[in-house]
Amino acid sequence: MSTAWKFHEENGIGILTFDKPDTEINVLSGQHLGEFRDQVTAIAARRDLKGLLITSAKPRIFIAGADINEINGIVTEKDAFEKAEQGKQIFQVLEDLNIPTVCVINGACLGGGYELALACSHRVASFSDNVKIGLPEVNLGILPGFGGSIRLPALVGLTRGLSLILAGKINSAKDALKNGMVDKLFPEKTLFEDALSFARALQGKKSRKPRKKDAMTAFFEDNFIGRGLVFRRARADVAKRTKGFYPAPFEVIHLIEKTYGKISRESYRLESEHFSRLGTTQVSKNLIKLFFMSERYKKLAWTGTKIKTAPVKKVGVIGAGVMGGGIAQLVSNRNIPVRVKDIQDKALGGALREAASIYKSGLKRGKVKKFEMERKMALISTGLTLQGFRTSDMVIEAVVEDLGIKQKVFKELGDLCGSQTVLASNTSSLSVTQMAAAARHPERVVGLHFFNPVHRMPLIEIIRAAQTSNETLERTVQFSRQLGKTVIVVKDAPGFLVNRLLLPYLNEAAYLMESGIPAEALDRIAEEFGMPMGPIELVDQVGIDVGYKVAHILQEAFGARMKVAAILETVKGQGLLGKKSGKGFYVYSGKDKKPNPEVRITASGPRVSQEDALKRMMYIMINEAARCLEEKVVDSPATVDIGMVMGTGFPPFRAGLLHYADSVGLVKVVEDLKRFSAEVSRDRFEPAPLLVDLAAKNKGFYTGL
């Protein structure tokens, strides 16, 4: 007797309800699929039912997807093929029922869950905000393998179906209705009764009205020329977006190209084939790893306590630069009033401009409507004094990177604000502990490091100073999540985590430039590895003066291994500041960049191979990460990986820096580090004890710690 699927009837309409036992989340595992098949087979044998409803007993969730652990467990292509075929065959039995089947969606209906819905003749959902419908498999490096890649384009049309699957878009109820992914929406309260009436009104007939197409759509979908254009465009878009690192979108395009408009047994088999190729790739495995990690980090309890903190209702920002403006926009976007202070009107204008421009681009991309934008912008107010800060729940300082000035700010704030106000610093390199020492109630001081651009980078680094209380930390973690960001908590050490790893990488690139490798080549090597931007262009982007300053702070803290490359000193001395001044290592004009002839290098030392160049840049980060773990600046390798992927764009398809290290094998990493230590620089490349230890035990970061 099945335990997850239950069947009952109401006046000739069958109702199948899914309720996975012992958990709050409905996912479809192989076992439940088997139970489902048994249920549907029994229903098929009956002659007396007029229709079937398929629903979930769990509030807020219909079926959140197939069991990802099972997908992760796939080892061979044969495994994958069989899994896909199994699911498809079961859903085929469903599709083959000769009564109308109505899928009743009350919450999250994603991946395999929506593929089940697609095998029904009709789909209805509620208006609730909990309804989320989509096929996001591409984000895990696979594609919908239970028939979704075939059924969705057939249902909603080629262009829509293709774009929904390629983007892995998760749709709200209203969007799903517009897209044709559901047929009707009902109020949440009466969803079940309304679905029953809907089913009865079908009077035992499965047939659907054909989709209405306008001339444009018909052109693109109904003839091979139009379709050819669609696929060509899709390939170009995907190539640009993924730079060839992610195979899944291409497999999707290839599959749909072969199967659209001609559904047959063969099309489904092709889907299983394409799925099987993807299911075994390292990319997919890595994306799944990353998915599990980011889900975990969205809710991780950093203080280990269950402190309930009051939500932040008012924020103050001191320092109206680009960061200040970005933070103000981020906060106002969550409907929290925010007050920005600076010493000059000019700076305040800049912050308002920055916020307005972020909203405008959101308007263009349809992420915010004009009337919402007006209301949110109105929540940002500016001033030249500390008026308005006393009653802030959270004050974030983003003033110039000068310890003396920051301490002054914290002293003033400490005297002005109530003891419950969290005082946070957006510093990227200075000691939060020293800032806290200047404030009254230092236990409420914390570091809150945003990444640039604030509205797009998903990471916030929270820095726990020596004095920071659990209460403050918890409040800051909740606040950051309120802002929609993923949080890592690190100890207050120079560079914290992300900058401490990034700077040696940039520095090493500079050394490699000195050895004769041109900037463009170095950037290309890094981009081919998967970094979103090469190191030299990144230095230009951040600002050579800024990079130089942080590099020196790290050199001061960590000594010879972070010795700043001479070329950075030279370039800074020449007055080249990077993108913001139009000239740095590159010269920028519009969207173009060319190597700057003013940067003169006299190559010294032996030629370095491309392979070694990449290794030096990557392994120096791995080495430094090992030190961060040794010193307990971070608590785990997963924190390092989340930080690097979400804070610097380290390639997600490698699942992060330390997953990458483990995939290379730490024995090899240590070997190369030892070679570089002997041949290039002992200071920079001496392997960290933790690394040597793990390598000796033949373990990785994730298996040995």
Next chain:
Amino acid sequence: MKRIAIVDGVRTPFIKAWTLFDALPAQKLGGMCVRELLERTDFDPAKVDEVIMGCVGQPIDAANVARIISLYAGIPVDKKAYTVNRNCASGFEAVTSAIEKIQAGQNEVVIAGGAESMSNAPLTFSKEAAGIFMELSRAKSLGNRLAVLSKFRLKHFQPVAALQLALTDPVCGLNMGQTAEVIAKKFGISRERQDAFALESHKRVIASREKLREEMMSVALPQKFEKFVLDDNGVRENLTAEQLAKLKPVFDRHSGSVTAGNSSQITDGACALLVMEEEKAKSLGYEILGTVAGYDYAGLEPSEMGLGPAFAIEKVLRRTGLALSDIQLFEINEAFAVQVLACIEAMDCKKFAEKNYPGGKPLGRIDLSLLNVNGGGIALGHPVGVSGARLIMTCLREMKRRGLQRGLVSLCIGGGQGGALILERNA
């Protein structure tokens, strides 16, 4: 009756219509002003019970502009708001309504003030033209549409400025300037005297720039936020009597004396005051600006609306049992120089008192050196829905500077009314 305090207030710079604030409608001016008030007072928006705003030319796309202002300022949705219109004293009415609501126990904390964007007063089609447009939208066939279109005449495309209509009183058929001329002739106040008064208004504003900055917020101008407006821009530096004398009378070409130079200007701006019981303010630790001892409104002949203060002041003095000589500082809105001067004369005139005051006795003469000491509407402008609130705030701040205990604020009101309010401070 509980004593009601004006805790604090702030206003935007007052800007000549169709200049710097042209792109800022009343709801935005009001919204940023109320937000600034909350910041300056560190007051929790969730503790504001109601927002009452004066606004004469309510934006057609922001019905009940006070509500929009309240939400834009970040006050929670469960709080109340409404908009008042007592023409030129709407900003006053907002405050006196707030007082009444608090005394009635309906509210504990009110933000009262005004917001006006005369720049954005709409241009309207005549009723006849509007009718033809409506017909057009209902016509279905091409034939019908053409038939309706042929009804249009050139005159139908002549827009009517709503502003012009608003500043004309339909009962007496005179616009505001024409009522000022009525008074000029009745009281025989010369062109020279009016111009001198106007010149003094400008001079006083210029001399008080620093003081005025205390009550103002700076406004960053969209869309580029490159310019911050810090000062009122209606005032003219280096204005001379000769320049004023050159202007032609606007409302009576032949025998008039009222010119653009001795009238108030058409202006955009907003003002917001935090109002609550004096006891409550003290318990929250606020140092208040002052309290309201009493107020009143009076009705009079619409064609002589400029004399409104002469009537309202008598009423409020009678109500509070005070004499004119008890008042140490005065603010009378400068709708027109002639109208202020006429009021001063009327209040000191036996015949006027016998005709209009129940006691039959004149009130006395207001010393010009105690009136509008930091300038007035002629130099600063008169955003109709706002001025009343500004006058209250500006009077209280000056009373504080001078250590005075009693001030009086008054306005004339288009349509034939006057309003007056007495303010008190503990020295």
